[in-house]
Amino acid sequence: MFTKSLIIFVGIGIFSGLAIGIYLIDVKNTSQLVFVEGPSISIVTEKFDFKKGEEIKIRIVNSGTVPIIFSDTSYGLRITGLSGILMYSPGSQPVVSQLEPGNEIEFLWDQTKDHGDFSLEGLYKISSKGEDPDGNKVEKSTTITIWK
Structure with missing residues (x-):
């Protein structure tokens, strides 16, 4: 029983860390210069x-x-x-x-x-x-x- 819950919690932690890391990379690498039609x-x-x-x-x-x-x-x-x-x-x-x-x-x-x-x-x-x-x-x- 202990090993199943440990595997589940470690799996959730790895998945959460990966998801947050991908999100932060996208936030930090947003392009600052985007040309558009109209005022900008x-x-x-x-x-x-x-x-x-x-x-x-x-x-x-x-x-x-x-x-x-x-x-x-x-x-x-x-x-x-x-x-x-x-x-x-x-x-x-x-x-x-x-x-x-x-x-x-x-x-x-x-x-x-x-x-x-x-x-x-x-x-x-x-x-x-x-x-x-x-x-x-x-x-x-x-x-x-x-x-x-």
């Missing part, structure tokens, strides 16, 4: 996991077929904690910026917060928000992890 933006980073203090290159790409209009020179870029608390937004001026289809803008983040402190380890959400020529909101975000 993509946020692209070199990788998803960064060491603490490592410079992070963030590209905002117009991955659609219409221009995207932003209300400032930061192209709507915001970096927040998962709780939604703003950690960093590049200095911007209230000047209308436009990103043509296929074009991109690049920002570098040195992991410092707006008030000068360094970011802690954890998960961060990078997002950008703009509008298409018809006034419809276009948003995109991605999540990165900062490790020790």
Whole structure:
């Protein structure tokens, strides 16, 4: 009796571990840059996991077929904690910026917060928000992890 239940529990554990592993591989390897018909933006980073203090290159790409209009020179870029608390937004001026289809803008983040402190380890959400020529909101975000 003991050996049958042991085999069943070990089998369930192996199957569960395999299923969770496949799910996590699919989540981590999602493509950041997908071109579509209509309005779309993509946020692209070199990788998803960064060491603490490592410079992070963030590209905002117009991955659609219409221009995207932003209300400032930061192209709507915001970096927040998962709780939604703003950690960093590049200095911007209230000047209308436009990103043509296929074009991109690049920002570098040195992991410092707006008030000068360094970011802690954890998960961060990078997002950008703009509008298409018809006034419809276009948003995109991605999540990165900062490790020790």
